[in-house]
Amino acid sequence: MILNMAFKNFIRQGMRAWLNVLVTALILIAVVFALSLLNGFQAQALRNMASTDVAGGHYRVPGFDILEPTEWEDLTLPVPDKLARLPHSDKAEVLVQQGQLFPNRRLFPVQLRGVEVEQTLLELPLEPLRRENPEVGPIIPVILGTKMAEEAHLSVGDTVVLKWRDRHGAVDALDVRVVDVVPLINPRIDEGVVWMRLDHLRTITDRPNEVTWVAVKEPVGSIAGFEFQSVDALMSDLLTLLRHDRRNTRILWIILISLAAISVFNTQILSVFKRQKEIGTLMALGMTPERVVRLFTLEGSFAALLALVVAVILGVPFFIWFQGVGFDVSHLSETGFPVREKIFLDIRPWEVIISTLVTVSIVIAVAWAPVKKIVRLDPTQALRGRAIT
Known part of the structure; x- marks a missing residue:
């Protein structure tokens, strides 16, 4: 009986009730969307980092730091037999040295990164280098990322002087030719990096x-x-940044839930204030204050329950459409994020369930909070409309 009465009273509230339902539904959709979009962004960033650079981890020369280029020349070692015996699909040998390009009579410090072209572990566009002669000729073929080529003002077919220092400290120089400019989704392997065949870099540096x-x-x-x-150690800076983003998303989640709670709370306060005579009549007819509180709480709770239905009706088609078009993040090409392509939602059921339960629980709680004072009402004052001022 109380449930049926509560539903009819909720419907009689008209536009105000349905606005609460719509606001709560949109907030629930926004919460799930924000969390899923962040999940998709994080998964894509980590996947791109792993596939282009990190793989399953690195066996590095002790003391090597990519941020200390002056030490690179002293931190190389022969490949251990245990690693050399691994198939090309399970390992990628990399040699890093310091060099200087001289494009258009300018000095441009670069990282010379030599990688074995037979490897298939890392997803790198090395096909033009595979076709080159393994013997070092008068001109060395190199590949640049689009960002690196833009900064150095170089394009495919350009020839430029490259200077380096070999293992004995002797300075040498040769011309290098840009055989390809490729889009690299990971800025770590693009900006300031010149890609070479591993055998070429070993030869010219005598390593x-x-x-x-x-x-x-x-x-x-x-x-x-x-x-x-490990992968976590190599991605520590990215993982830290993503943790901060997730913390910011939680703050947004709290703000959105608070808006839904305030909307329902305001409606309940107004409803109790305007319906004092109705409350007094119900109590005079024998309804206990606890049942009256339950009645009004159920009315407020319908906003949360119907919001779930509306969220499903509106949210499912929206999420299906979004998964078909994705979210363009090409503007991140100017940042350090290893994501340049479209990203898609990564919807995790447990996050949806927790977000839904928390939202519904908070809305029900704020639906009950304003009406709990009904227990202390004097029926005679309520009939006069003076119980709440």
Whole structure:
């Protein structure tokens, strides 16, 4: 009986009730969308980092730091037999050295990164280098990322002087030709990086069979002379940034839920104030204050329950449409995020369930809070409309 009466009273509220339902539904959709979009962005960023650079971790020369280029020349070692025996699909040997380009009579410090062209572990567009002669000729072929080519004002077919220092400290120089400019989704391997064949870089720096690190598909245990750096360690800066983004998303989630709660709370306060005579009549006819409180709480709770239905009706088609078009993040090409393509929602059921339960619980709680004072009302004052001022 109370449930039926509460529903009829809710419907009689008219536009005010349905606005509460719509606002709560839109807020629930916004919460799920924000969380899922962040999940999709994070998953894509981590996947791009792993597929282009990190893989399953690195076996690095101890003490190597990518932010200390003056130390790179002293931190190379021969490839251990245990790693050399791995198939090309499970490892990628990388040698990093410091160099200088001289495009258009300008000095441009660069990172010379040599990678074995036979490897298939990292998703790198190395096909033009695979076609080149493994012997070093008078002109060395190199590949640049689009961002690097833009900063250096170089394009496919351009020839420029490259200077470097070999293992003995001798300075040498040769011409290099840009055989391809490729879009790289990971800025770590684009800005300031010149890609070369590993055998070419080893030859010109006189470092036969030496590497700076070996990226592996899976760890193979401890290796003498090398230290293993896990995926989390190599992505620590990105993971920290993503944790901050998730914290900011939680703040947004709290703000949105608060808006839904304030909307329902305001409606309940107004409803109790305007319906004092109705409350007094119900109590005079024998309805206990506790049942009256339950009646008004149920009325407020219908806003949350119907909001779930509306959220499903509006949200499911929207999410299906969004998964078909994605979210363009090409503007991030100017930042350090390893995401340049469209991202899509990564909807996690447990997040949807928790968000829904929390939203419904808070709305029901704020529907009950304003009407709990009904228990202390004097029926005679309520009949006069003076119980609440």
